[in-house]
Amino acid sequence: MSDEGASVWVVDDDRSVRFVLATALSDAGYQVSGFDSAQAALDALRSRPAPQLLFTDVRMPGDDGLQLLEKIKQAHPQLPVVVMSAYTDVASTAGAFRGGAHEFLSKPFDLDEAVELAARVLGERAEAGAEAAPEVEPAGDVLVGDSPAMRQLFRAIGRLAQAPLTVLITGETGTGKELVARALHRESPRARQPFVALNTAAIPAELLESELFGHEAGAFTGAARRHIGRFEQAHGGTLFLDEIGDMPASLQTRLLRVLAEGEFFRVGGRELIRVDVRVIAATHQDLETLVQEGRFRADLLHRLDVVRLRLPPLRERRGDVPALAERFLHEAAEKFVAPPKRFGKAALERLLQHGWPGNVRELENLCWRLAALAPADTITSSDLDGMLQAGDQASADWDGVLKAWAREQLAAGTADLHARARERFDHALLEAALEHTGGRRTEAATRLGLGRNTVTRKLGASRRPRRG
Numbered sequence: 027m028s029d030e031g032a033s034v035w036v037v038d039d040d041r042s043v044r045f046v047l048a049t050a051l052s053d054a055g056y057q058v059s060g061f062d063s064a065q066a067a068l069d070a071l072r073s074r075p076a077p078q079l080l081f082t083d084v085r086m087p088g089d090d091g092l093q094l095l096e097k098i099k100q101a102h103p104q105l106p107v108v109v110m111s112a113y114t115d116v117a118s119t120a121g122a123f124r125g126g127a128h129e130f131l132s133k134p135f136d137l138d139e140a141v142e143l144a145a146r147v148l149g150e151r152a153e154a155g156a157e158a159a160p161e162v163e164p165a166g167d168v169l170v171g172d173s174p175a176m177r178q179l180f181r182a183i184g185r186l187a188q189a190p191l192t193v194l195i196t197g198e199t200g201t202g203k204e205l206v207a208r209a210l211h212r213e214s215p216r217a218r219q220p221f222v223a224l225n226t227a228a229i230p231a232e233l234l235e236s237e238l239f240g241h242e243a244g245a246f247t248g249a250a251r252r253h254i255g256r257f258e259q260a261h262g263g264t265l266f267l268d269e270i271g272d273m274p275a276s277l278q279t280r281l282l283r284v285l286a287e288g289e290f291f292r293v294g295g296r297e298l299i300r301v302d303v304r305v306i307a308a309t310h311q312d313l314e315t316l317v318q319e320g321r322f323r324a325d326l327l328h329r330l331d332v333v334r335l336r337l338p339p340l341r342e343r344r345g346d347v348p349a350l351a352e353r354f355l356h357e358a359a360e361k362f363v364a365p366p367k368r369f370g371k372a373a374l375e376r377l378l379q380h381g382w383p384g385n386v387r388e389l390e391n392l393c394w395r396l397a398a399l400a401p402a403d404t405i406t407s408s409d410l411d412g413m414l415q416a417g418d419q420a421s422a423d424w425d426g427v428l429k430a431w432a433r434e435q436l437a438a439g440t441a442d443l444h445a446r447a448r449e450r451f452d453h454a455l456l457e458a459a460l461e462h463t464g465g466r467r468t469e470a471a472t473r474l475g476l477g478r479n480t481v482t483r484k485l486g487a488s489r490r491p492r493r494g
Contacts, residue, residue, distance in 0.1 A: 032148050033077040035070075037061045037094065038110070039086040043133070047081065050137040051144060063087065064094035076102050079148055081131070081140075084111040095127060106147050110135070130184075132177060136466045138478075169205050170353060171346035174460050175338040179206070182335055187213035192285065194270075194330045195308040197337030200387035203308040204266060206337060211264040216304060219263030224256050227269035235277055236293050239284075245294025255292065257284060257301050264304045270330065271311035271322060278323045285329045305330070340382040340389065342457065347377050347389065354390045358397030367397055372407040380414055456481065 034056045038044040041062070048058045059077070061067040065088055067080070080098065084091040095107050106128035128147055131140060169180075186193060187210055195203045204223060211221045229237050236245075240255030256265055267273075273281065284290050289300045307330045316322035340347065351369060359366035369377065382388055392413055400409045435443055459470035459481075471481040 031055060031057055032079065033057045033059070033075070034144060035059050035061065035067060035077040035080045037064060037067045037080065037082040037086075037091070039063060039083065043083070043110075046137065047140060050141055054141045054144070056144065064089035064091065064097075067094060068097060071098070071101065076105055079106055079108070079144055081108045081110060081144075084109060106150075108143065108147065130177075130181060132172060134466075136468070138467060169202060169209060170349055171343055172349070173338075173343035173345050174457055175343050176346060179335065179337065183209050184213075186210060186333060186335075188215065189333075190214075190304055192304070192330055192332040193306045194313075194332075194334045195306065195337060196334060197308070197310065198339045198385055199310045200385035201337040201339055202386050203337055204268060206335060207264070207266040207306040207308065210306060211266075211304075214264070214304070216263045220260050221264050221266065222256050222260035223266040223268065225268040227272035231274045231277075234274065235280070238277070239280065239290050239292055240295075240299075241293035242295040245292075249294070252292075257290065257303055258299060260303045261301045262303075264306060267305065267307045269309055269311075270307040271309040271313055271316055273322075275321070275323070278326050282323065282326045282329060285326075340385045342454065344378050344382075344458075345462075347382075348374060350386060350389055351377060351393055354393035355397055358394045362397060364397075365403060367400055367403050367405055370404045370406050373405045373410055376407050376410055376414075 034051050036044050036048050036051070036058060038047070038060075039062050044060045044062065048060045051058045059070070061070065063086055064082070067082070068089075082091040082094055089097075091109055091111070095109065098105055098107060108129045108131055109127040110131045110133055112133040129143060131143060169176075171177075183206060193207075193210060195206050197203050207223070208221060211217060224237065226234060236249075236253060236255065238255050238257060240258055241249050241253050243249060243251050280290065284301075285305060288302065289298055291298060313322055313327050313331075317324045317327055348369075351374075355368065356366045377389075384391075392410075395413060396405050396409060400406075432443065432447065435446070440446065455474060456470070459474050460467070463469040463473065467481055468478050471478040474481065
């Protein structure tokens with residue numbers, strides 16, 4: 027079934043946004059109606075046939091977009107709704123997917139991208155026999171950002187929150203992997219049950235088995251009483267196993283059985299314990315390489331890697347640094363009961379150029395130090411002297427970073443290295459250009475010296491799922 031001439035409604039109290047989006051959709055061949063409020067759209071739904079697709083803003087007078095979404099889903103559950111908002115973080119995206127939104131479009135958006143989105147949603151609706159697939163999304167703490175990488179992560183978190191799937195989160199140290207795990211738990215049906223976290227690298231190997239599975243009194247020297255392990259503590263909820271790559275081989279076998287059967291014995295016990303736990307694991311290591319080296323079980327990796335989420339390092343989303351820095355400075359000010367400080371232009375530019383080897387955690391620690399030690403309300407570039415980790419040099423000397431990466435991959439026996447490097451190079455350039463232009467592909471193509479179709483093709487290739 028073709029989507030040509032399909033009915034599309036646009037609901038937005040901003041007349042200019044409503045006009046330009048409606049015009050672009052009309053030029054693409056759709057029959058478009060515009061409404062300046064949720065109530066106007068609801069009144070029209072009572073007197074006119076429902077559209078085949080609806081775009082709605084979130085923040086509007088009267089009922090907001092999420093309230094409109096809720097009412098539409100009650101009356102027209104199969105109608106796909108695209109929610110638009112200038113507030114792109116895991117919390118705002120959460121309400122949209124939780125309410126059944128088909129997609130989330132962040133403002134300002136590229137009009138060509140919006141038209142492509144409409145075509146895709148209508149195409150999916152036709153293929154599925156007009157069955158849209160409402161999904162769910164999380165809220166978060168410091169998981170904020172408007173970079174393409176973070177938008178993609180927020181959508182993935184939303185769609186996984188309700189699914190009882192095992193998730194493997196990968197990312198460098200300090201990127202916020204536990205925050206992703208907490209977001210998945212908080213918006214899941216298990217939200218009222220325990221969220222239990224364990225860093226497997228922080229527990230001595232000889233104690234880790236007891237920490238995970240518990241032990242009976244007298245099971246070993248010093249075991250004076252029964253100890254309930256993390257799996258039992260997390261019954262009905264979520265168990266987050268951080269740095270899973272550091273788990274000893276002997277425990278990997280036990281963990282595999284729990285994931286497969288949902289049961290285990292406490293150390294020194296004879297009673298079979300059954301638990302209902304969603305496991306979310308995380309690592310900064312390349313588990314495939316550990317498997318090749320014989321340090322991680324391949325079958326355990328397959329059990330953990332049902333769905334994989336990659337959390338990008340901060341250097342891949344530098345455009346998020348100002349918002350994160352402001353957030354951390356406000357948190358510090360609340361703690362110190364003092365007016366929040368702000369970064370001056372030169373200091374902020376220096377933050378944007380920094381390599382952030384310690385990722386978000388490094389930025390958070392820096393902001394707290396500056397909140398306590400900077401002499402004035404406006405933080406200057408000189409205030410940063412001696413406070414930034416070695417990273418600026420590596421950031422500027424990108425060819426040196428590339429050489430180091432190539433040496434590491436060659437040593438690991440990676441095949442097709444040139445193709446992999448070219449793919450990462452294209453991905454980095456595209457993300458930087460799109461962050462700079464606010465997602466406007468035509469402008470990004472001009473800045474890169476490429477045709478828009480080339481950018482679209484490369485962007486599609488860079489967003490294809492990759493392992494690792």
